Amino acid sequence: MNTEEYIASGILESYVLGNTTPEENAEVEKYATTYPEIKRELEAIEIAINKYATQHSVTPPSHLKEKILGSISVENKTIQTNRESIVRNIQPTQPRDDSSFSYWSVAATILFLVSAGFAIYFYTRVNKLDGYLDNLTKINTSLGDSIKSISSNYHQMENDLAILKDPTYKIVELKGLKPAPDAKAMVCWSPGEKKVYIEVDKLPAVPKGMQYQLWAIVDGKPVSEGMLGPGSGLHRMIDVENAQAFAITLEKEGGSPTPTMDAMYVMGTV
Amino acid sequence: MSDKIKISEEELIVSLKSGDQASLGILYDNYSAALFGVIIRIVESQENAEDVLQEVFVKIWRNISSYDRSKGKLYTWLINIARNSAIDSLRVKDYKLKSQIRNIDDSVNRINKQYSFSIHPDHIGLKALVDKMKPEYKLLIDKLYFEGYTQEEAAEELNIPLGTVKTRIRSAISQLREIFMGEQALK
Numbered sequence: 001m002n003t004e005e006y007i008a009s010g011i012l013e014s015y016v017l018g019n020t021t022p023e024e025n026a027e028v029e030k031y032a033t034t035y036p037e038i039k040r041e042l043e044a045i046e047i048a049i050n051k052y053a054t055q056h057s058v059t060p061p062s063h064l065k066e067k068i069l070g071s072i073s074v075e076n077k078t079i080q081t082n083r084e085s086i087v088r089n090i091q092p093t094q095p096r097d098d099s100s101f102s103y104w105s106v107a108a109t110i111l112f113l114v115s116a117g118f119a120i121y122f123y124t125r126v127n128k129l130d131g132y133l134d135n136l137t138k139i140n141t142s143l144g145d146s147i148k149s150i151s152s153n154y155h156q157m158e159n160d161l162a163i164l165k166d167p168t169y170k171i172v173e174l175k176g177l178k179p180a181p182d183a184k185a186m187v188c189w190s191p192g193e194k195k196v197y198i199e200v201d202k203l204p205a206v207p208k209g210m211q212y213q214l215w216a217i218v219d220g221k222p223v224s225e226g227m228l229g230p231g232s233g234l235h236r237m238i239d240v241e242n243a244q245a246f247a248i249t250l251e252k253e254g255g256s257p258t259p260t261m262d263a264m265y266v267m268g269t270v
Numbered sequence: 271m272s273d274k275i276k277i278s279e280e281e282l283i284v285s286l287k288s289g290d291q292a293s294l295g296i297l298y299d300n301y302s303a304a305l306f307g308v309i310i311r312i313v314e315s316q317e318n319a320e321d322v323l324q325e326v327f328v329k330i331w332r333n334i335s336s337y338d339r340s341k342g343k344l345y346t347w348l349i350n351i352a353r354n355s356a357i358d359s360l361r362v363k364d365y366k367l368k369s370q371i372r373n374i375d376d377s378v379n380r381i382n383k384q385y386s387f388s389i390h391p392d393h394i395g396l397k398a399l400v401d402k403m404k405p406e407y408k409l410l411i412d413k414l415y416f417e418g419y420t421q422e423e424a425a426e427e428l429n430i431p432l433g434t435v436k437t438r439i440r441s442a443i444s445q446l447r448e449i450f451m452g453e454q455a456l457k
Contacts, residue, residue, distance in 0.1 A: 016346065047450070048450055050345045050346065057304045
């Protein structure tokens with residue numbers, strides 16, 4: 001459609017002045033929603049006409065305001081009674097009269113609008129609540145994960161504490177040697193149950209491709225107790241029946257059959 | 271109008287639609303003078319104009335739910351109700367609209383004597399500006415807008431072809447728009 005031609009036809013002016021037919025009104029309203037330039041033109045015409053009307057303002061007598069607003073307030077109160085009297089006045093043999101019909105259509109329209117309003121209101125509420133629910137679910141999941149990790153830490157600590165409190169375990173302190181005088185570790189060993197646990201307090205960071213290895217000294221000979229993994233707390237190592245000392249050396253990843261003596265970091269006797 | 275509105279038009283419409291009677295008071299304060307100005311130009315008697323204004327506010331109150339903002343401004347909607355009610359009241363009283371030859375200046379003078387105009391500082395300047403409109407433009411807009419003439423009736427009344435009426439309407443409103451635009455540029 002040629003919007004310029006449409007605007008130039010003068011129909012928008014006639015529309016605003018109220019000189020158009022219902023068919024023309026529908027057409028103008030349709031085009032105004034489709035073409036922004038027609039909507040803009042229509043609004044500009046409206047503003048001009050409205051200003052023209054405003055210029056002819058005449059303030060009504062002051063007593064009129066109270067009278068008019070009062071009559072509307074009374075009307076509102078009597079709607080209920082009017083409605084009842086209309087219902088009573090309808091005779092079964094008479095055709096429904098126009099005024100009650102229009103009353104009922106207004107009432108139905110109001111009811112429809114009110115329920116549509118509620119529907120829209122609840123629809124937006126539900127959408128909002130859905131969003132909240134999603135968030136809560138996410139928070140819940142992350143809280144669950146935290147609890148799992150806290151409880152697994154707690155179990156580990158509980159186990160560690162039970163071992164430390166157990167009188168059958170011997171606590172062997174491993175002290176730092178020449179390569180790292182500050183290094184410190186602890187071995188818990190139960191001669192009866194043969195179980196060995198290690199806890200590293202402080203050891204230099206492991207270079208790439210290397211790994212710490214625990215040794216038990218049994219009758220003067222080193223026996224491998226396994227490799228030290230990452231993580232804190234007590235770690236179970238290979239069982240040993242009879243040990244006089246424990247030591248940790250730095251070995252290549254995976255361990256060695258015999259300890260590298262000049263890479264011994266800590267050692268302690270039972 | 272801007273000097274009177276205390277809440278936005280949108281808020282006013284929402285609270286009117288929700289059935290809040292206090293908002294009707296605000297609507298009255300903001301628009302009654304404009305509506306009364308339209309009504310009194312059509313019915314020309316104070317008593318009738320007051321009755322029509324009351325009828326107009328009752329209609330507004332009953333029909334506000336059918337007002338659709340996307341189809342036009344609230345002001346236009348209100349003025350249309352006032353215009354139509356005033357014209358209907360003439361028909362009910364069996365007036366012959368076409369035989370009513372009214373001299374607009376006379377009617378304005380008469381109104382001036384009977385009523386105090388509401389003084390809007392904006393509108394004093396505006397009135398002088400609107401007086402710059404070509405007289406034949408003013409006459410046509412007044413017939414069509416305030417007196418409810420159809421374009422055919424206006425053509426007959428003013429003794430000009432219908433085609434001229436149509437082109438004259440567009441020229442008249444272009445001139446109005448230019449006047450208001452000029453006024454805005456001066457501010």
